[in-house]
Amino acid sequence: MSHGAVIETTTRAGRMPARDERSFGQALAVIQRVVAERNDRPSLVSRIACEIGAEIVEGLRAPGDDLNSVELSRRYRTSRTPIREALMLLEKEGLVDVPPRRRPRVAALAIDEVREIYRARAALFELIAADVARDASDADIASLRPLLERMELAYRHGDLNAYVWANVEFYDRNTQIANNRTIKRILDSLLLKTLRFRRLSLSQPGRMQKSYDDHIRLMRAYEDRDSNLAAALIRSNHINALASLEACLAPKTSSARQTSR
Amino acid sequence: MSHGAVIETTTRAGRMPARDERSFGQALAVIQRVVAERNDRPSLVSRIACEIGAEIVEGLRAPGDDLNSVELSRRYRTSRTPIREALMLLEKEGLVDVPPRRRPRVAALAIDEVREIYRARAALFELIAADVARDASDADIASLRPLLERMELAYRHGDLNAYVWANVEFYDRNTQIANNRTIKRILDSLLLKTLRFRRLSLSQPGRMQKSYDDHIRLMRAYEDRDSNLAAALIRSNHINALASLEACLAPKTSSARQTSR
DNA sequence: CGGCGGTTAAGTGTCGACATTAAGCCTTCG
DNA sequence: CGAAGGCTTAATGTCGACACTTAACCGCCG
Numbered sequence: 398m399s400h401g402a403v404i405e406t407t408t409r410a411g412r413m414p415a416r417d418e419r420s421f422g423q424a425l426a427v428i429q430r431v432v433a434e435r436n437d438r439p440s441l442v443s444r445i446a447c448e449i450g451a452e453i454v455e456g457l458r459a460p461g462d463d464l465n466s467v468e469l470s471r472r473y474r475t476s477r478t479p480i481r482e483a484l485m486l487l488e489k490e491g492l493v494d495v496p497p498r499r500r501p502r503v504a505a506l507a508i509d510e511v512r513e514i515y516r517a518r519a520a521l522f523e524l525i526a527a528d529v530a531r532d533a534s535d536a537d538i539a540s541l542r543p544l545l546e547r548m549e550l551a552y553r554h555g556d557l558n559a560y561v562w563a564n565v566e567f568y569d570r571n572t573q574i575a576n577n578r579t580i581k582r583i584l585d586s587l588l589l590k591t592l593r594f595r596r597l598s599l600s601q602p603g604r605m606q607k608s609y610d611d612h613i614r615l616m617r618a619y620e621d622r623d624s625n626l627a628a629a630l631i632r633s634n635h636i637n638a639l640a641s642l643e644a645c646l647a648p649k650t651s652s653a654r655q656t657s658r
Numbered sequence: 659m660s661h662g663a664v665i666e667t668t669t670r671a672g673r674m675p676a677r678d679e680r681s682f683g684q685a686l687a688v689i690q691r692v693v694a695e696r697n698d699r700p701s702l703v704s705r706i707a708c709e710i711g712a713e714i715v716e717g718l719r720a721p722g723d724d725l726n727s728v729e730l731s732r733r734y735r736t737s738r739t740p741i742r743e744a745l746m747l748l749e750k751e752g753l754v755d756v757p758p759r760r761r762p763r764v765a766a767l768a769i770d771e772v773r774e775i776y777r778a779r780a781a782l783f784e785l786i787a788a789d790v791a792r793d794a795s796d797a798d799i800a801s802l803r804p805l806l807e808r809m810e811l812a813y814r815h816g817d818l819n820a821y822v823w824a825n826v827e828f829y830d831r832n833t834q835i836a837n838n839r840t841i842k843r844i845l846d847s848l849l850l851k852t853l854r855f856r857r858l859s860l861s862q863p864g865r866m867q868k869s870y871d872d873h874i875r876l877m878r879a880y881e882d883r884d885s886n887l888a889a890a891l892i893r894s895n896h897i898n899a900l901a902s903l904e905a906c907l908a909p910k911t912s913s914a915r916q917t918s919r
Numbered sequence: 920c921g922g923c924g925g926t927t928a929a930g931t932g933t934c935g936a937c938a939t940t941a942a943g944c945c946t947t948c949g
Numbered sequence: 950c951g952a953a954g955g956c957t958t959a960a961t962g963t964c965g966a967c968a969c970t971t972a973a974c975c976g977c978c979g
Contacts, residue, residue, distance in 0.1 A: 440758055441932080467960065476934045477961085478739070485743065489750045497701055498940060498961060513840035517782060524781045579774035583844055702962080728930065737964045738931085759931060759970055923978080931970075940961075948953080 416457060423562040424451040424592070430569070431585040432486055445473055446483035453492045453503050454592045460505035464493060491590045506590065508646060512639060518587050519635035521580050522568075523628035526615065528575040530624035537574045538619045544570055545616055552609045560605055561595045567612065598642040607637060677718060684823040685712040685853070691830075692846040693747055706734055707744035714753045714764050715853045721766035725754060752851040767851065769907060773900060779848050780896035782841050783829075784889040787876065789836040791885035798835045799880045805831055806877055813870045821866055822856045828873065859903040868898060 428450040433443040449469070452458050464484060470477045484501045487493040495501045529538070544567040551559035565588065572581040599605050611634040618627040689711040694704040710730070713719050725745060731738045745762045748754040756762045790799070805828040812820035826849065833842040860866050872895040879888040 465960075478933060481961090482743075482746070485746065500941090500960070510840060513838045516785065516838065517841045517844065520781050520785045521778065524777065577774045577777065579771060579848075580778045583778065587840075726930075739963060742931090761930070761971095921979090923976105925974105925976085927972105927974075929970105929972085932968090934967080935965100937964080938962090940959105942957100942959080944955105944957075946953105946955080949951090 416455065417558060420558040420562070421451055421455050423558075423565075424454045427562075427565060427569075427592070428454065428589065431490065431582075431589055441475060442479045442482040442486065445469075445475075445479060446486040449483060450487050450490065450492055450589070453487070454589065456593060458503050460503050462503045464501040464503065466501065490586055504590075506593075508643065511591065511594065511642065511646075514587050514591055515635050515639040515642075518584060518591075519632050521584055522571075522631045522635070525571055525575040525577065525580060525584070526618075526627040526631045527624040528577070529571055530619050530622055530627040533574045533619070540574075541567065541570055541616060541619070545612060548609060548612060552605055555605075557596055557600055557605070560609075561592075561599060564595075564599075564608070564612075565592075594642055594646070597645055598638055601641045601645055604638075604641050608634065611637075677716065678819060681819045681823070682712055682716050684819075684826075685715045688823075688826060688853070689715065689850065692751065692843075692850055702736065703740045703743040703747065706730075706736075706740060707747040710744060711748050711751065711753055711850070714748070715850065717854060719764045721764050723764045725762040725764065727762065751847055765851075767854075769904065772852065772855065772903065772907075775848050775852055776896050776900040776903075779845060779852075780893050782845055783832075783892045783896070786832055786836040786838065786841060786845070787879075787888040787892045788885040789838070790832055791880050791883055791888040794835045794880070801835075802828065802831055802877060802880070806873060809870060809873060813866055816866075818857055818861055818866070821869075822853075822860060825856075825860075825869070825873075826853075855903055855907070858906055859899055862902045862906055865899075865902050869895065872898075 425447055428447045429443075432446050432450060433439075449458075449464070458464075466477045466480045466484065469480045473480065484493050484495055488495045488501075488504075492504055493501055494504045544563060547563040548560060548567060551557075551563050568584075568588070572584055575581075599608060611630055615627055615630045615634075618624075618630060686708055689708045690704075693707050693711060694700075710719075710725070719725075727738045727741045727745065730741045734741065745754050745756055749756045749762075749765075753765055754762055755765045805824060808824040809821060809828060812818075812824050829845075829849070833845055836842075860869060872891060876888055876891045876895075879885075879891060
């Protein structure tokens with residue numbers, strides 16, 4: 398890693414209580430989309446990868462936790478070969494570190510890496526948003542409405558989990574509409590890495606409101622076919638999200654330089 | 659894939675004669691950087707993955723070719739397990755397709771996907787170039803000069819291979835300077851996919867000249883600390899490269915819609 | 920003579936075992 | 950009393966084997 402401070406999510410804050418089954422199911426679905434992609438057949442390794450991945454995303458496994466392959470093979474009643482493959486799948490997605498000859502661990506994201514991820518996501522999503530505003534059919538843009546309404550509903554109920562997942566679906570629909578599978582894959586992969594922190598970022602006071610407002614304005618930009626504004630909104634939203642994340646992640650490391658790169 | 663026309667590179671044109679050892683070594687080095695990353699220990703699987711990957715990039719294995727794991731295990735005097743891992747590594751980099759229960763094959767890029775890749779690369783590289791122009795130290799920017807001179811030398815000699823690799827190194831140095839490992843990884847991965855076509859694109863008449871000119875101007879923009887210009891140059895260069903690639907890849911599929919989507 | 924169904928060969932997914940290596944523990948020495 | 954070094958344990962990397970699936974080949978029937 399050799400990056401700056403490493404982030405601890407669950408262990409310190411003790412945020413995730415046990416296992417919110419509904420949220421876990423959502424996480425599972427998202428990971429299935431990313432990991433299994435078009436693996437229609439529910440193969441053994443992808444099933445295992447999805448489940449372990451969901452556990453990581455849901456914070457049931459803390460960063461740095463060992464992922465003992467023999468223990469996992471016992472748990473899934475299988476041999477170690479599929480487990481190894483599953484862990485390497487998750488390594489590709491950045492959820493697991495598999496150092497040679499050492500035990501695989503849940504990947505610990507450094508704050509610097511989170512910054513990088515947000516910048517990359519912003520750059521690619523600007524492209525997506527501009528494409529949607531410019532080229533998408535009216536029907537496609539209209540199809541975003543229900544997702545926005547789900548976000549609104551969750552926001553009004555103050556339901557953090559529901560808001561996060563509605564938000565994820567909103568973005569997912571965007572990438573679908575833009576019809577750029579390459580960028581979609583990259584964004585999905587980056588999303589998976591940061592999913593662990595989404596809840597944290599959005600739980601900051603006022604953050605959910607701000608996020609929801611941003612998406613309302615984005616929707617309007619789409620409907621006005623204003624691709625420049627759409628891209629600018631995406632950029633602004635990502636900058637704000639990152640700032641709020643930094644605020645609640647590294648309140649102590651004030652010694653670190655403030656420059657955003 | 660379900661994309662549009664699939665591209666055949668080597669088989670039809672018969673471009674790569676046998677195995678240019680120097681170029682092959684360069685390919686191997688690049689793939690090692692991408693695949694092995696920080697795997698200091700030359701592990702068995704990464705060695706195999708690098709070699710097979712280099713063969714694909716160098717066009718020694720045509721898209722669609724079978725990658726029989728038992729045959730490969732014979733060739734590398736090993737069991738099938740490391741071969742499988744190596745192939746899945748290459749699948750992650752987009753060089754190999756591993757359909758479930760079917761033989762792995764050398765991935766065949768569709769023209770639509772190439773378009774997507776160029777757009778994604780352009781978006782991310784704009785970010786990198788802007789960062790370099792804005793934040794890099796004078797020494798870092800100066801370190802790009804020798805690489806540019808290598809490009810010039812290759813250009814003057816009309817040495818296509820040398821130019822391609824000098825170009826790759828120039829870009830690599832850029833990503834290093836920008837110090838964003840996340841984006842660097844993504845760009846490297848995208849690079850690997852398109853490396854097979856670089857030669858094709860640059861062999862178009864006048865293309866090498868144009869590319870070289872672009873890089874000269876980029877260098878000036880860096881030295882003038884003009885981040886907007888640097889980003890614009892990157893965008894322009896990628897658009898031109900893609901256009902030239904499309905021109906020589908799909909001369910027949912005139913029925914395909916021209917929109918760059 | 921061509922299309923279709925069964926048969927055979929080849930290849931993949933998974934398994935359990937073995938050699939090798941890293942981490943933990945205990946002993947011993949400074 | 951603390952630290953360094955060897956020993957023990959446990960986990961990984963690799964292997965060869967087996968069952969199942971796919972695909973190719975062949976004969977059969979229309």
